[in-house]
Amino acid sequence: MDNDLANLGQEIRRLRKWRNMTLDALAGQAGITKGYLSKIENGNANLERRKTIKALADALRVSVADLTGDHFIADRANSEAHAAIPDIRIALISTTLELPTGKPSRSVQELSRETQRLAEARINCQDALVGHALPPLLTDLHAAATSDNNDRLPALQSLVQATNSTAHFLKNLGAVDLAWVAAERGHQAAQILEDPVYIAAADYARAQALIGLGAYDRADAIARNAASLLRPDNVTAIEVYGMNVLVTAFCSEMAGEDPEAALREAEESAERIEPENAFWLNFSRANVNLWRLGIALEAGDHVRAAEVAAEVPLGDIPSKTRRLRFLVDHARALHGLRGRDDEVTHLLAKAEKLGATRTRHNVWAREIVSEMVLRARRDAGGRELRGLADRMGLLATL
Known part of the structure; x- marks a missing residue:
């Protein structure tokens, strides 16, 4: 090579x-x-x-x-988002929910607003902004959550959301081990709240981290238990329930079992509601189709994956992070069909415009570009592809 x-x-x-x-x-x-x-x-x-x-x-x-993981990605030192990982690690390691950790520098109302601001920023791929702001937010929320005043309950609620955002942020950058630590901290906060909806939302983050670690059986067990905690009789509960059911569908495919029943259950749940984006999870009919696409890819059925992708209007996907995931998965499907390099490159370039850091560090995008660029070197074409490979840090020289 x-x-x-x-x-x-x-x-x-x-x-x-x-x-x-x-x-x-x-x-x-x-x-x-x-x-x-x-x-x-x-x-x-x-x-x-x-x-x-x-x-x-x-x-x-x-x-x-x-x-x-991110250890073999050549340009991670040039990513502002990756530069935030050491500070996030320190914020998680140096705080606890078991003992008071000092006085927060902001009011619990300010912390709540900041938690929601960063959750929205994350789903819109503003990774540098999120990376800079997460460490002080986590530190302040832990301080407020271990206080003896009325701030404790809302601080714990915000901590569940903040650690959920942190876990997904870290997973997207390849720091999956640390994503699990963040998700576990959110689970601890939810357990203190004793609220099944918050517990199930925190468990969704834990299951997602475990998927990133390849621990599919444990992810499945956690998601199934989370779904069992809920009475899906309101929009928030239905959305959290639906996301956990989607995890079980994915894990069923990974275990060689039929995921269709779980996919249908999630689809029926999505059809019962007008989405309110509980915990910024973006549960919707479109989201179910994104999971269906990913599951078809894991089944090795590129034809079915391409068919699903063709039926999903990009405008129906509400957030940038989900649109980015869809574009990469669509590229994976077409790449598996072979002979579609121009379309694949175009899809990955569109994903890069939505979130440069996410796309350049996405393992599937990197694998596709690595394979295609070797073929592109055999002819005079592939300029756009080589540019994408260079920005991914895959090429030292062109």
Whole structure:
């Protein structure tokens, strides 16, 4: 493989050699062919499914995050959002809900407004803004939540939302281990509140972090329990319920089971309401279709995935972060069909305009671009693709 091209295959090869494993041994343990593994390591085939990544991680005795995390992304030092991760880590490690942690610098009303502002900013891909503001918000909310006055209850409620935002922010940047820490802190706050809706919302963040870590069985158990806590008799409860049901659908596919019943349940729940965006989760009929698209991709059914994507108007997707995810997944579907490189590049370029940091650090986008750019080098075309690869930090020289 060209020395200036960095992708997931290089990380797999590095870990394989560190384990003193042959191509035959790793391929056999992961349940794939030696030829396919060789193509992955040499950048001639991209990894398209979480199942394959999980199988390779298990065979290499590492976590999924060790393969897909932010540690091998060349340009992370140039990302303002990534630069915030150490401060977020300190804010989470240096605070606790078990003991008083000082006096907040802002009132609980100000903290509530800031929590909602950052939740909205996150779903609109304003990652640098969110990264700068999260550490002091987390510190202040912990201080307010451990106070003995009337601020404790609203501070705990805001902390559930803030840690939910933090977990998703970190997961999108590849810091999945830390995303789990943030989600666990939100779960602690929700448990203190003893409110099933807040517990289920916090559990959705935990399940999402676990999906990022490849712990699908545990994610499924948490989401199923969260759904069981709720009586979906109001919009907020229905939206939180629906998102957890979608997690169970995804985990069913990962377990080799039929996800259709759960997808239909989520779809029926979405049709019962006018969405109010509880906990900024964006539950809606369009969101159900996004999960259906992702599940088709995990099933390796690129034809069905492309069909689902074609039926989703971009304007029906309410937030930038969901539109970005849709564009990347649509690109994955068309890439799997082959011969659609121009369309794939166009979709990824549109995603990059919505959220440059998210797209450039998205493992699926990087895998697609890595594979396509090698083919583009064989001819005189691919200028737009090479530019995208360069901005992703995949190329040291063109």
